[in-house]
Amino acid sequence: MIIRRISGILSNFTNLSRVYAILVIIVVLAGIAGIPSLDYKGDRLYPKTIDRNSPLDPYDRGGIPFESTGILAEYPGNSPYLGYITAYLTPLSLALASATPHMGTTIVAHPGGIIDEILYATRGLDTVVETTILFVGFAVAAYLFRRREDE
Amino acid sequence: MFDLNIEGAELFALPFGDIVPYFSIYSATLAAFVLIFILISAFDHPERQLNIIFGGDAYYEKEIKEDDTRFSRFMAIACGFATLGAVLTGDIFNFTLFAVLVGITNIAIVASAGNRHVLNAAFQYGIVAMIATVPLFGAAAIILATTGTLSIWTLAGMGAVPLLAKALLILGVMGEGIAPLYIGKAEIIRAQGAPFVLMIHFSSLLLFLRVTEIVLVI
Numbered sequence: 001m002i003i004r005r006i007s008g009i010l011s012n013f014t015n016l017s018r019v020y021a022i023l024v025i026i027v028v029l030a031g032i033a034g035i036p037s038l039d040y041k042g043d044r045l046y047p048k049t050i051d052r053n054s055p056l057d058p059y060d061r062g063g064i065p066f067e068s069t070g071i072l073a074e075y076p077g078n079s080p081y082l083g084y085i086t087a088y089l090t091p092l093s094l095a096l097a098s099a100t101p102h103m104g105t106t107i108v109a110h111p112g113g114i115i116d117e118i119l120y121a122t123r124g125l126d127t128v129v130e131t132t133i134l135f136v137g138f139a140v141a142a143y144l145f146r147r148r149e150d151e
Numbered sequence: 152m153f154d155l156n157i158e159g160a161e162l163f164a165l166p167f168g169d170i171v172p173y174f175s176i177y178s179a180t181l182a183a184f185v186l187i188f189i190l191i192s193a194f195d196h197p198e199r200q201l202n203i204i205f206g207g208d209a210y211y212e213k214e215i216k217e218d219d220t221r222f223s224r225f226m227a228i229a230c231g232f233a234t235l236g237a238v239l240t241g242d243i244f245n246f247t248l249f250a251v252l253v254g255i256t257n258i259a260i261v262a263s264a265g266n267r268h269v270l271n272a273a274f275q276y277g278i279v280a281m282i283a284t285v286p287l288f289g290a291a292a293i294i295l296a297t298t299g300t301l302s303i304w305t306l307a308g309m310g311a312v313p314l315l316a317k318a319l320l321i322l323g324v325m326g327e328g329i330a331p332l333y334i335g336k337a338e339i340i341r342a343q344g345a346p347f348v349l350m351i352h353f354s355s356l357l358l359f360l361r362v363t364e365i366v367l368v369i
Binding site for chain 2: 010012013014016017020021023024027028030031034037038039040041073074075078123125126129130132133136137139143144
């Protein structure tokens with residue numbers, strides 16, 4: 001009986017990851033075959049333009065600090081102060097940006113810059129949940145490591 | 152969105168930037184259950200198991216100190232709040248993030264049992280939960296690329312989301328919510344810290360209910 005064989009395979013939990021991987025492969029292969037039928041929507045909500053000549057490249061968003069910057073939002077009514085601090089630089093980074101052409105690279109090269117990229121797309125809660133996942137991962141690893149010590 | 156059959160009437164929506172959490176009758180019911188289970192795992196005492204000695208009428212009670220369950224209690228509460236987020240959020244990418252958070256806290260709850268057999272099951276589940284992030288975030292990426300938005304409000308009733316994205320979303324939630332299968336197989340119910348294992352079943356059940364709602368709505 002085929003049902004008996006299937007339940008025999010599923011009864012060993014080391015097989016479950018294999019079964020799941022096969023399911024993923026089937027769906028992904030079918031998906032690759034179906035990709036030409038998907039149409040890419042260019043006018044998406046979170047656009048990004050890059051000015052290669054700016055010292056803040058690829059970080060330059062334009063706009064004036066504490067005034068509205070041209071950022072799109074899904075519901076503009078929900079965030080009236082959107083983009084107010086997008087263009088803000090501290091005096092030190094302003095001096096660096098005017099002295100060297102590498103300020104944008106410096107910003108993007110550290111984790112805060114990456115988080116800021118996400119914040120730029122007006123989606124603050126994403127950043128919070130992502131770092132929460134990271135911290136929970138650290139908590140689990142620390143717990144397991146310390147428990148092995150006191151045994 | 153609230154004219155669709157599955158949602159029911161709108162009760163409350165929180166205008167939180169681009170992510171608008173909402174309570175319809177459906178999600179409010181789910182949220183109420185989540186709150187009840189968060190309270191249960193916050194105030195429950197660990198289960199005391201009895202070991203019976205065969206051949207005699209002696210038995211002894213296993214002693215479980217409060218300190219031993221602190222980690223699993225914390226992770227059960229964290230899992231509850233992650234489930235609450237997944238149930239209430241009005242944004243597909245946030246839903247996938249909360250699903251991943253549920254998965255990782257589930258691993259933590261299982262891993263806090265000291266038994267080697269149980270830890271082995273937790274490791275196997277971790278592999279599946281890790282693979283599952285690919286279809287989950289892949290679904291969110293495909294939805295954003297083909298429709299230009301991630302908001303459930305905007306997508307509701309449009310039917311613009313391709314079947315592939317829906318299939319990947321369901322597959323991803325399947326991977327994150329597969330934990331009860333491992334629990335049943337590894338008999339974690341009988342391991343130490345038993346009441347907190349409840350949260351694993353509960354969170355994956357709610358993830359499935361929520362993803363059903365999302366797939367039917369978008």
